[in-house]
Amino acid sequence: QVQLVQSGAEVKRPGSSVKVSCKASGGTFSTETISWVRQAPGQGLEWMGRITPMLGVANYAQTFQGRVTITADKSTTTAYMELSSLRSEDTAVYYCARDVVQGVIFVGFDPWGQGTLVTVSS
Amino acid sequence: DIQMTQSPSSVSASVGQRVTITCRASQDISRWLAWYQQKPGKAPKLLIYAASSLQSGVPSRFSGGGSGTDFTFTISSLQPEDIGTYYCQQATNFPPGVTFGGGTKVEIK
Numbered sequence: 655q656v657q658l659v660q661s662g663a664e665v666k667r668p669g670s671s672v673k674v675s676c677k678a679s680g681g682t683f684s685t686e687t688i689s690w691v692r693q694a695p696g697q698g699l700e701w702m703g704r705i706t707p708m709l710g711v712a713n714y715a716q717t718f719q720g721r722v723t724i725t726a727d728k729s730t731t732t733a734y735m736e737l738s739s740l741r742s743e744d745t746a747v748y749y750c751a752r753d754v755v756q757g758v759i760f761v762g763f764d765p766w767g768q769g770t771l772v773t774v775s776s
Numbered sequence: 777d778i779q780m781t782q783s784p785s786s787v788s789a790s791v792g793q794r795v796t797i798t799c800r801a802s803q804d805i806s807r808w809l810a811w812y813q814q815k816p817g818k819a820p821k822l823l824i825y826a827a828s829s830l831q832s833g834v835p836s837r838f839s840g841g842g843s844g845t846d847f848t849f850t851i852s853s854l855q856p857e858d859i860g861t862y863y864c865q866q867a868t869n870f871p872p873g874v875t876f877g878g879g880t881k882v883e884i885k
Contacts, residue, residue: 698863698878698879699820699876701874701876715873749819759808760874762867763812764831766821
């Protein structure tokens, strides 16, 4: 049973960067795909991007292209999401989640990490 | 990008009542749609994938249907523990990307 445990809450200044970690256990990390999804306070869900550690290649939502970097460390079974040039609108809970696939078709996210609150404030 | 329009934005029903939520995609997504439940302060939980397949461990009162651009999610008999916000999510591979509906808040009357 895959479990995802994320790093703790962060408070950042506008213009800085934040790096959130997501440690996986109970599965075969290198062959899984891990996505990042964020949720601003009182708002809906927004997919940011994903990485498959075995391939080492990430792809990103257009909205975040150039500002987000998703990486993975196979030796520690940990995925990372770094968001730069932070602004107040980036205040949100950031989730990691495992891609569920049927064959090679992505069908959903399960499980999810517990979420990491990132607050951007001067 | 594929847009997902979910309705209603909120619904209030009595315990035991049937609740139905709809989700419309801006283009044909075949059956590549998932449904999630999110309780306050918690991460979303996958309930349905591929439009109508029930995720392991999810109660059978939850069901999904549809294909192409129009989808439905139904709770056949609403229970107190079902309160929360429900999201649809399209899961096409091309173009790569994932989008969610705006959510439906389910409350007990």
